[in-house]
Amino acid sequence: MKITSQVILGDSQEKLKDLKENSIDLIFTSPPYADRRNHTYGGINPDKYVDWFLPITEELLRVLKPTGTFILNIKEKAENGERHTYVLELILEMRKQGWLWTEEFIWHKKNSYPGKWPNRFRDAWERLLQFNKDKKFNMYQEEVMVPVGDWAKARLKNLSETDKARDNSKVGSGFGKKIANWIEREKVYPTNVVHLATECNNKNHSAAFPDELPEWFIKLFTREGDTVLDPFMGSGTTLFVAEKLKRNSVGIDIISEYYEMVLKKINSTNYYLFEKKGKYASSKAK
Amino acid sequence: MKITSQVILGDSQEKLKDLKENSIDLIFTSPPYADRRNHTYGGINPDKYVDWFLPITEELLRVLKPTGTFILNIKEKAENGERHTYVLELILEMRKQGWLWTEEFIWHKKNSYPGKWPNRFRDAWERLLQFNKDKKFNMYQEEVMVPVGDWAKARLKNLSETDKARDNSKVGSGFGKKIANWIEREKVYPTNVVHLATECNNKNHSAAFPDELPEWFIKLFTREGDTVLDPFMGSGTTLFVAEKLKRNSVGIDIISEYYEMVLKKINSTNYYLFEKKGKYASSKAK
DNA sequence: GTTCCGCATGAATCGATAG
DNA sequence: ACTATCGATTCATGCGGAA
Numbered sequence: 001m002k003i004t005s006q007v008i009l010g011d012s013q014e015k016l017k018d019l020k021e022n023s024i025d026l027i028f029t030s031p032p033y034a035d036r037r038n039h040t041y042g043g044i045n046p047d048k049y050v051d052w053f054l055p056i057t058e059e060l061l062r063v064l065k066p067t068g069t070f071i072l073n074i075k076e077k078a079e080n081g082e083r084h085t086y087v088l089e090l091i092l093e094m095r096k097q098g099w100l101w102t103e104e105f106i107w108h109k110k111n112s113y114p115g116k117w118p119n120r121f122r123d124a125w126e127r128l129l130q131f132n133k134d135k136k137f138n139m140y141q142e143e144v145m146v147p148v149g150d151w152a153k154a155r156l157k158n159l160s161e162t163d164k165a166r167d168n169s170k171v172g173s174g175f176g177k178k179i180a181n182w183i184e185r186e187k188v189y190p191t192n193v194v195h196l197a198t199e200c201n202n203k204n205h206s207a208a209f210p211d212e213l214p215e216w217f218i219k220l221f222t223r224e225g226d227t228v229l230d231p232f233m234g235s236g237t238t239l240f241v242a243e244k245l246k247r248n249s250v251g252i253d254i255i256s257e258y259y260e261m262v263l264k265k266i267n268s269t270n271y272y273l274f275e276k277k278g279k280y281a282s283s284k285a286k
Numbered sequence: 287m288k289i290t291s292q293v294i295l296g297d298s299q300e301k302l303k304d305l306k307e308n309s310i311d312l313i314f315t316s317p318p319y320a321d322r323r324n325h326t327y328g329g330i331n332p333d334k335y336v337d338w339f340l341p342i343t344e345e346l347l348r349v350l351k352p353t354g355t356f357i358l359n360i361k362e363k364a365e366n367g368e369r370h371t372y373v374l375e376l377i378l379e380m381r382k383q384g385w386l387w388t389e390e391f392i393w394h395k396k397n398s399y400p401g402k403w404p405n406r407f408r409d410a411w412e413r414l415l416q417f418n419k420d421k422k423f424n425m426y427q428e429e430v431m432v433p434v435g436d437w438a439k440a441r442l443k444n445l446s447e448t449d450k451a452r453d454n455s456k457v458g459s460g461f462g463k464k465i466a467n468w469i470e471r472e473k474v475y476p477t478n479v480v481h482l483a484t485e486c487n488n489k490n491h492s493a494a495f496p497d498e499l500p501e502w503f504i505k506l507f508t509r510e511g512d513t514v515l516d517p518f519m520g521s522g523t524t525l526f527v528a529e530k531l532k533r534n535s536v537g538i539d540i541i542s543e544y545y546e547m548v549l550k551k552i553n554s555t556n557y558y559l560f561e562k563k564g565k566y567a568s569s570k571a572k
Numbered sequence: 573g574t575t576c577c578g579c580a581t582g583a584a585t586c587g588a589t590a591g
Numbered sequence: 592a593c594t595a596t597c598g599a600t601t602c603a604t605g606c607g608g609a610a
């Protein structure tokens with residue numbers, strides 16, 4: 001199967017208009033958060049965040065297949081002692097555009113940013129909002145089932161005294177019994193809570209999320225040969241994972257530095273599928 | 287220290303008016319979910335949930351001390367393939383009332399209820415919305431510290447000379463203090479993700495949450511002798527935990543069956559603090 | 573070749589200080 | 592009074608060099 005990776009330089013709001021409608025199976029993205037990444041993206045004012053984002057979601061709604069899914073990784077910042085409400089407002093406004101707010105997954109970041117404040121603990125989770133065009137959408141649950149062996153192995157490895165105390169679990173005593181239950185099964189369906197640590201040691205490029213995050217959703221909502229879109233490509237994690245999993249991919253970013261970097265890396269690892277086409281660097285399969 | 291537990295039968299919207307303003311240190315509650323438990327609470331239509339709840343939050347704002355905290359355990363139901371938006375709308379409307387939306391904790395339910403749906407995984411988390419009247423509120427973070435992660439055991443067992451030297455050179459006169467911090471540090475501050483298993487041992491009544499959930503927040507936001515309110519008492523978990531932790535408590539419920547049950551149980555375990563007063567069953571300490 | 577340890581570094585947040 | 596900048600605080604993780 002031929003797989004294509006397309007990298008586009010420019011503003012998503014404009015460049016998305018060049019994409020064909022009903023052509024994308026999964027949109028997975030992590031847009032620049034309000035007031036974050038100021039040095040690269042210029043920083044979006046929290047109070048204007050919804051207005052800034054809505055024209056883009058309008059286009060995303062157009063390019064997504066009716067059976068497709070949009071996963072939005074986002075988290076509101078704390079400002080002036082309060083959580084900002086732009087994410088809530090965004091959800092409500094997107095529904096007016098026609099999006100269905102199907103589910104909210106939680107990404108539990110085990111290694112959250114350190115710090116201490118008198119009125120707040122460390123923020124260790126982010127939202128993964130699932131939107132759909134239609135009540136009927138493709139979902140391949142079996143693809144992300146957790147093999148019991150690996151799960152139990154990893155779990156048991158971490159099952160130290162401190163873990164027990166930390167979890168303060170009242171059912172700790174019943175843990176052995178549960179393990180026994182799980183061992184008999186081959187695989188287990190996951191829940192809507194995703195446990196992953198952030199990668200924080202990449203020198204050249206700091207990815208917003210670890211590979212496992214897009215990987216999980218790409219497996220869950222697409223099959224080989226499907227097409228994945230990331231309108232805020234950044235360091236290109238979504239594209240590289242899509243490529244690895246034999247999905248077509250389209251990435252857009254306004255920062256030429258990211259564009260060049262992803263282009264080069266996609267090219268070097270997968271050159272035989274890649275060719276330049278016009279002003280876009282892209283690879284079209286037959 | 288004398289502790290009182292007060293149990294009130296009736297509609298929260300009315301009965302809350304009998305409570306004195308600025309008298310409560312912590313409100314912890316899990317209101318009846320929209321269209322859930324309709325056999326007991328009559329079922330609140332999801333579309334009217336906000337309208338139903340706002341008069342109550344108005345009263346809660348009145349009775350809460352300026353230094354107090356309101357923790358609302360809630361989760362929107364999935365209806366017609368979509369997550370309902372009444373929680374989002376509630377947050378926005380409560381801010382208009384004057385509430386500050388300080389934080390959103392996640393309760394990760396480690397053993398969520400099993401089940402399988404074609405378009406959705408098991409729901410393993412709930413929101414714990416924190417609201418405050420004022421930017422300055424009481425928070426006793428040390429009360430809920432957790433054991434440090436395993437990595438520290440291996441890493442910190444041998445605190446070397448280089449560490450001390452580095453610290454000395456950096457701080458100069460203040461040497462020793464920081465080292466002590468690290469050597470004696472066996473506990474760290476938690477994050478805004480709370481890991482607890484759901485309890486499933488209550489036969490007669492299904493408690494909405496395990497003891498550990500109110501316990502965590504009562505320890506975090508109150509001291510002994512403070513007063514905790516649960517306007518949707520249910521089986522009375524919040525009250526029993528408050529009593530155990532030597533906090534005064536007030537519970538309201540419209541279901542006489544719950545009222546009688548909590549009354550009896552509070553009475554049996556703590557009768558020496560308890561006496562009936564007029565139409566309310568209550569215990570007033572001097 | 574294992575295991576161990578030093579080290580840098582994160583989508584953070586607040587309060588104080590400065591313009 | 593309001594915005595902009597800065598220092599202080601803190602913990603899990605993986606890489607790379609050392610034992």
